[in-house]
Amino acid sequence: MSRSWERKVRRNTAQMNQKRKKQGLGQLVPDSEKVDRFRGRNYIFPIVLLLIIAVYAFLSTGSTQNVGTTWTTIGLYLLLALMFYLRRPYLAVGADYVQTRRMFGDRRLQPANIKAISVQPGYVVIQPVKGANWVFSRLLYRYPVDEMKERLSSFAKLHNITFEER
Missing domain, CATH: 2.30.29.30 (Pleckstrin-homology domain (PH domain)/Phosphotyrosine-binding domain (PTB))
Incomplete structure (x- = not known):
């Protein structure tokens, strides 16, 4: 089978799947x-990141300089941990x-x-x-x-x- 024919079949199948999805029907899959x-579920690396965040937050509580940077760093690490947890x-x-x-x-x-x-x-x-x-x-x-x-x-x-x- 030629590649152009395969592309046509894939494109038409994708269009039919979109129509069937709008109608609430199952998808066509060759x-x-x-x-x-x-x-699976990745939970160990997010836990390690949360522990690093906790240590960082504990060590930086005494410092009054760059509070905004500290909270930005904590927020970004939380976002990274969430990303690794949700990206299965x-x-x-x-x-x-x-x-x-x-x-x-x-x-x-x-x-x-x-x-x-x-x-x-x-x-x-x-x-x-x-x-x-x-x-x-x-x-x-x-x-x-x-x-x-x-x-x-x-x-x-x-x-x-x-x-x-x-």
């Missing part, structure tokens, strides 16, 4: 574009890719770039051919590891990727 998205980490498993959010943007791996997938109680590890492992933890980020295990096992079987369950 089978090739179905994506399972597993969301995820693992998206599509028909021919896995995608996640890293510190500086989304990262996507095609099946040819995945060496192995291993699952342990509370952890899922995706080992890319090049680069650091992707670790999804139930303890740190509250990922639904059991659901992820089922979907990643079918993804691994479909693309002949080594799948280890420990």
Whole structure:
């Protein structure tokens, strides 16, 4: 299929989805574009930021100079903690890719770039051919590891990727 045809199909599907959304109906999603998205919750880094804010506020209470700067700094740290809490980490498993959010943007791996997938109680590890492992933890980020295990096992079987369950 040509790329221009694929763009037309995507554009028309997006238009139909907007119309269906206005009518209160579900979205049309082609089978090739179905994506399972597993969301976690980042709560450890915001807690660390709140502790830093508390220490900073405690140490700066005795000083009367630059009160505005102190409160601006505290407010910005609170905003940063809120941003990290609301920006939920995820693992998206599509028909021919896995995608996640890293510190500086989304990262996507095609099946040819995945060496192995291993699952342990509370952890899922995706080992890319090049680069650091992707670790999804139930303890740190509250990922639904059991659901992820089922979907990643079918993804691994479909693309002949080594799948280890420990």
